[in-house]
Amino acid sequence: MKKIILGALITAGMAGRLCAAVAEDSKIFTPFFDMTLSEAAFLPSEGNIFSGGNMNTQVGLLTKVTQKDHIFGLYNFNYTGQGFTPQDSKQFTDRSMSHGFNIEYRRSITDRIRVRPGVALTREYRRTGANEVWKNGLYNMNSSGAQLAADYTFSEEKNGYVTVQYLFRNVKFPNYTDLLSEFQNAGNTAETSGGLQDQSMTQFSLRPSWNQFFAGLTLTAQNYKNQKVVANTGVYGASKQKDSDTALDFGFHHTLWIFELSPMVSYTMHTSNQNFMLYKFLGDTSPQFGEKYYDFKELALSVPLDLNVTSKWAVGGALNMTRRAYDKRTARDANNNFTSSKQVNTMTTLTGSIRKRINEVAMVRLFASIMVANSNNKFEKYLPYSYTGKSFGLAYQLSY
Amino acid sequence: MKRLTLILLALFLVKSPAFASVDWESKGMQIAGEIIANPAGFFYDFQQDLEGTTPLPPGKSFGFQMGLFPTLIPVTYTNISGKYRLHAEGRIAPGVPQLDLIGGYWDMLAAKMATKDSKSIDSAKFGGYYMGAIMSTSVSPRVRTFWGYKHSQLDAKLKFKAGEQPTLLGTTVNSFDTGFKDDFFIAGIETPRSIGKLWSIQLNYGLKTQTFSSKVSWYGKYFELGLNIYPEGVLVVHPVWNFHLNF
Numbered sequence: 001m002k003k004i005i006l007g008a009l010i011t012a013g014m015a016g017r018l019c020a021a022v023a024e025d026s027k028i029f030t031p032f033f034d035m036t037l038s039e040a041a042f043l044p045s046e047g048n049i050f051s052g053g054n055m056n057t058q059v060g061l062l063t064k065v066t067q068k069d070h071i072f073g074l075y076n077f078n079y080t081g082q083g084f085t086p087q088d089s090k091q092f093t094d095r096s097m098s099h100g101f102n103i104e105y106r107r108s109i110t111d112r113i114r115v116r117p118g119v120a121l122t123r124e125y126r127r128t129g130a131n132e133v134w135k136n137g138l139y140n141m142n143s144s145g146a147q148l149a150a151d152y153t154f155s156e157e158k159n160g161y162v163t164v165q166y167l168f169r170n171v172k173f174p175n176y177t178d179l180l181s182e183f184q185n186a187g188n189t190a191e192t193s194g195g196l197q198d199q200s201m202t203q204f205s206l207r208p209s210w211n212q213f214f215a216g217l218t219l220t221a222q223n224y225k226n227q228k229v230v231a232n233t234g235v236y237g238a239s240k241q242k243d244s245d246t247a248l249d250f251g252f253h254h255t256l257w258i259f260e261l262s263p264m265v266s267y268t269m270h271t272s273n274q275n276f277m278l279y280k281f282l283g284d285t286s287p288q289f290g291e292k293y294y295d296f297k298e299l300a301l302s303v304p305l306d307l308n309v310t311s312k313w314a315v316g317g318a319l320n321m322t323r324r325a326y327d328k329r330t331a332r333d334a335n336n337n338f339t340s341s342k343q344v345n346t347m348t349t350l351t352g353s354i355r356k357r358i359n360e361v362a363m364v365r366l367f368a369s370i371m372v373a374n375s376n377n378k379f380e381k382y383l384p385y386s387y388t389g390k391s392f393g394l395a396y397q398l399s400y
Numbered sequence: 401m402k403r404l405t406l407i408l409l410a411l412f413l414v415k416s417p418a419f420a421s422v423d424w425e426s427k428g429m430q431i432a433g434e435i436i437a438n439p440a441g442f443f444y445d446f447q448q449d450l451e452g453t454t455p456l457p458p459g460k461s462f463g464f465q466m467g468l469f470p471t472l473i474p475v476t477y478t479n480i481s482g483k484y485r486l487h488a489e490g491r492i493a494p495g496v497p498q499l500d501l502i503g504g505y506w507d508m509l510a511a512k513m514a515t516k517d518s519k520s521i522d523s524a525k526f527g528g529y530y531m532g533a534i535m536s537t538s539v540s541p542r543v544r545t546f547w548g549y550k551h552s553q554l555d556a557k558l559k560f561k562a563g564e565q566p567t568l569l570g571t572t573v574n575s576f577d578t579g580f581k582d583d584f585f586i587a588g589i590e591t592p593r594s595i596g597k598l599w600s601i602q603l604n605y606g607l608k609t610q611t612f613s614s615k616v617s618w619y620g621k622y623f624e625l626g627l628n629i630y631p632e633g634v635l636v637v638h639p640v641w642n643f644h645l646n647f
Contacts, residue, residue, distance in 0.1 A: 033587075033589045035589065035601050037614050037629065039636060043422065048427060049427060051637075052631070053636070057587060059545075077603060077605065077612075079612065095632070135610075358593055359591055362599060396616055398589050398601045400589060
């Protein structure tokens with residue numbers, strides 16, 4: 001689920017990044033290209049070494065129909081490979097691949113106001129360490145929808161503008177089924193447990209930016225079409241699941257002498273009406289009930305710093321920290337019993353790197369990281385919660 | 401600075417205590433299992449190493465390429481690729497992109513030698529080809545983007561002599577016939593690194609099999625160095641060295 005919200009946040013973020021793709025006066029067509037690639041080896045404190053990478057390619061074309069009317073088309077290929085991930089998100093070996101298509105019409109109302117209606121289509125494939133065929137992934141997702149954004153420029157000198165965006169997505173998980181329900185109803189040949197993740201999502205965002213400082217307020221609502229809320233009796237009730245997120249973020253990118261700093265902080269409040277029944281084994285007759293199990297507050301901090309030793313070379317580092325505190329979910333002990341303390345997960349990564357600018361559009365970076373994941377949840381039969389890890393790798397970026 | 405970077409990197413890689421806890425034997429078995437599960441995919445990654453999928457440099461009409469490492473050496477892919485420019489950028493009309501035809505062929509020498517020398521192998525054929533087209537357009541004096549299509553095919557056939565067939569998990573294997581073919585979408589960008597030297601990065605995506613790779617390349621008049629990354633492959637990173645001549 002976090003993936004969908006992330007995808008939507010990326011869309012909201014792209015509104016700022018991509019509206020920077022401006023038409024050159026002399027051209028009818030202006031291309032947009034951005035490719036980032038990283039590959040790294042990961043060594044967790046428990047388990048063997050593995051490799052994983054991330055690849056993101058955006059290719060777009062901005063067409064100037066008239067001086068005031070532009071059309072922007074964008075294709076986005078994204079691959080997220082194996083790697084360390086925050087607790088309660090996914091396994092190290094999970095991978096995802098997505099194709100996103102976005103077409104936007106841009107109309108300048110005045111010199112300072114521009115509106116951008118658009119449509120979007122996304123196909124996402126996910127696979128686990130079992131290496132199933134991409135099209136068979138249990139959590140494969142199709143999403144389609146539209147958005148309307150408006151930009152108001154309040155300072156041309158300092159590139160100050162505010163973007164307001166509303167988007168809607170219809171999200172379907174064509175392969176998803178509740179395997180436990182199907183197992184329990186083995187005699188029923190009809191499809192009874194599909195479509196439980198299908199949902200509609202709406203998002204509103206407000207993003208001001210000025211002099212390379214930026215901030216944002218993002219409100220997201222997810223309404224499930226079929227998934228019901230489980231009651232403390234262990235039976236699904238009549239009400240359907242509804243999730244919402246409120247996210248605030250702030251950051252900047254500035255260079256002072258040889259120091260290039262681009263910190264970012266975000267705070268997310270997630271709420272859901274969904275509860276949780278903890279069955280310790282198949283056929284458990286006295287399951288434990290977790291009320292409002294998925295509500296949490298999450299703080300994410302990222303502080304990358306590069307020291308530009310020469311015009312081409314930089315040495316740098318980054319501190320990344322994520323802390324998630326659940327509102328009502330209590331941590332479990334090693335025997336899978338709820339304790340009295342609320343569950344808190346933290347993940348901290350410290351990275352050192354050497355960066356070389358190949359020219360004005362390309363750069364390469366060698367990096368090495370150490371990370372520490374901590375949680376008061378001691379039940380780690382299926383997913384690790386407290387561990388350390390090391391990674392080192394290579395990253396390229398080329399953008400035009 | 402370059403030397404310092406390399407020394408620091410070498411020290412980090414060699415002295416890092418991280419490697420002390422790596423179970424290399426288990427990792428080797430995992431890799432062997434992945435090769436056995438999908439041999440065609442494993443060999444196809446090497447085919448992509450020799451495929452010339454960047455556009456001809458501006459002003460050149462045709463070119464030849466031969467993959468040297470890891471294709472010719474050590475996996476014995478004898479290979480040749482070619483490029484032919486159908487249309488130079490802006491020749492018909494301003495803004496019309498450059499269009500190149502690309503293609504190539506390879507044959508595995510080790511498979512032929514195995515047929516000749518082995519007592520159990522009756523015939524072996526490992527080979528493949530690719531063909532396609534690349535369209536490139538300058539977006540600034542220092543940047544070209546390119547787009548393309550290629551059809552790639554690999555054939556892997558092996559037949560054992562009667563009475564000499566091996567057994568695998570209790571089953572006698574007489575022969576195997578596998579392969580790989582797909583149509584790929586290519587998108588990339590090229591930018592100068594210095595005078596006469598170029599740097600490019602590209603995505604290759606197989607429409608049917610959803611095989612994908614990223615190629616990062618540096619090339620000059622004669623040689624191309626590259627790092628090809630196959631995130632879902634057995635050997636994820638392939639260092640590549642190719643020879644080419646363009647006229």
